[in-house]
Amino acid sequence: MTTFFTADTHFGDHRTINIWRRPFASVAEMNALLIERWNATVAPNDIVWHLGDVARRAADVPDLLAALNGTKHLIRGNNDPDGxxxxxxxxxxxxxxxxxxDEHRLVLCHYPFRSWNGQHRGALNLHGHSHGRLAPMRRQFDVGVDVHDFAPVTLGDLLAKPDRRERGGSPPVRATSS
Structure with missing residues (x-):
């Protein structure tokens, strides 16, 4: 069983394609690639922490969750209504x-923090919200799909990236249709 992190999927939201310049011709294409990459990465028994901004419409969420592998936990984002x-x-x-x-203390929130509990004792802040547009701080990682090739990521993947800009501040990776 592996633990994964992701954020800012924005399933069904055409605005995300335009605002964040996602490389998709349609919402259907974006949704299909997000589901495909999630399920190619996450096994049914894995754990996924989604750090917010799941979908445009709350009514779509139950069917999306049923289509996605793993045990899913949600940290609410600014675009996640009660539904x-x-x-x-x-x-x-x-x-x-x-x-x-993996013996690392994590502080999870949709929003990136300037400071967080345990920051000076090695705790890591995992967040979404910024879509890779925020310069990262030490021990802080943007887990949003725009930064991680539209797929969930493990803590090991985050810690292994040698270039600090790739750990949260790089421009989004452009998807290719398969």
Missing amino acids: TLQSAGWASTADYAELVV
Whole structure:
């Protein structure tokens, strides 16, 4: 069982294609690639922490969750209404979480923090919201799909990237249709 992190999928949201310059001709193409990459990365028994901004319409969330592999936890984003949190398929929902993965203390929130609990004792801040447009701070990682080739990412993947800009501040990777 592996733990993954992701954020800012914005399933069904045409605005995301334009605002964040995602390389998709349509929402259907974006949704299909997001689902494909999620399921190619995450096994059914894996754990996924989604750090917010799941979908345009809360009514779509139960079917999306059923189509995506893994046990899914939600940290609410600014575009997640109550209906998204109440959707069947979440193992848990919260605005904020602290957990330990692979002996690393993690502080999870949709929003990047300037400072966070345990920051000076090695705790890491994982976040979404900025779509790779925020210069990263030490021990802070943007886990949004725009930064990680439209797929969930492991903590090991985040820690292994040698170029600090790639760990949260790089421009989005452009998808290719398969």
